[in-house]
Amino acid sequence: MGWRYTFYTLGGVTLLMWVARYIIFDLQESSKFLIAKGRDEEALQVLQRIAKKNGKTLTLTLEKLQSVGGNVSSGTSVKFTTFQILKNSLSSFSLSHVTPLFSTRRLAINTSITIMLWGLIGLAYPLFNGFVTLYLTTQVKDADNSISTTYRNYTIISVMGVPGSILACFVVDWTRKSQGKFSLGGRKLTMAVSTVLTGIFLYLFTTSTTSAAVLGYSCASGVTQNAMYGVLYAYTPEVFPAPHRGTGDALCSAFNRITGILAPVIKIATTNPDGSASNGTANGPVFVSATLFIVSSVLMMLLPIETAGKAAL
Incomplete structure (x- = not known):
């Protein structure tokens, strides 16, 4: 049972960290990921939450955010699948950072x-x-x-x-x-x-x-x-x-x-x-x-x- 107890212990610690991630730390989803998925409004909420935590006021609005991507007229965000995100990332691959x-x-x-x-x-x-x-x-x-x-x-x-x-x-x-x-x-x-x-x-x-x-x-x-x-x-x-x-x-x-x-x-x-x-x-x-x-x-x-x-x- 020795190795089983080891896995039980490590699994228990992992479970506690998973619970802490939601209850204690309240980590937010990456705003970059949300924007890539077309969830602009949720991304803005995350940024506003971060600004509030740091005692700052965020002046960015949803309209300003969407205007950068040329999507201000539609009023709605376009949803992307994970495959489409991966495809778009690879299509713009370059050695510009290398x-x-x-x-x-x-x-x-x-x-x-x-x-x-x-x-x-x-x-x-x-x-x-x-x-x-x-x-x-x-x-x-x-x-x-x-x-x-x-x-x-x-x-x-x-x-x-x-x-x-x-x-x-x-x-x-x-x-x-x-x-x-x-x-x-x-x-x-x-x-x-x-x-x-x-x-x-x-x-x-x-x-x-x-x-x-x-x-x-x-x-x-x-x-x-x-x-x-x-x-x-x-x-x-x-x-x-x-x-x-x-x-x-x-x-x-x-x-x-x-x-x-x-x-x-x-x-x-x-x-x-x-x-x-x-x-x-x-x-x-x-x-x-x-x-x-x-x-x-x-x-x-x-x-x-x-x-x-x-x-x-």
Whole structure:
């Protein structure tokens, strides 16, 4: 019943959040969605509700809203199906938000490296976390695979990751010289140091032969990984021009997921044909993961744009 209790608990939390969405938070439907569906009057009501919440008065009227779309004379809104909305969106597809990300040489280099970083890390992370069990089954002789020990270790590793985010928060802006005061790093340096430390700890992880060593190196890499991800998530939207920030973030996220698909392929190439691991092949995915983190740290230092202490692009 253990796994069933887990699903019951998670399902119960999800149900409570669903109830809170209507009763406590009272979230409104997206006005953009309502306009796309031709429900202009409902969209205006949502905007008026948001304005009221913020103590403002909305001067936009239904007539003004519909006049923008050339629909003021009819007095009624045209309803669109989901298929029609999708068709209209695809019909106007263009690269107008992509090409500005590469408009200058400096921006093109920075955009390319940023997308590449998300791809490399998207491959390195599942390589280690997804296939570390292969290493444990062959290299760690005193491994305790009981449920209580497994969840205890997961809890310890997760808790130890919290200081990584806090440390990155304090350090990330202390990396540049500003107004005569010496600072320690910036986005790039903080990312690079935390990423290279992650790679080093993963290399050291392959020397583990006891459960204590596995837990220790996992905690260490958890701290540095959290710091790396925290800064990377902050740096990425900062470095794209504001009108095209969503597109840049989407490209990074997409490349991150695409490269993650390659993780099982590398696992297959570095382990035995039957999927098992031996002393000579168990380290393969971990070594590749560590190497990718090291390469990523080098690329981070090559980023031409530093956003610490600067206004958004």
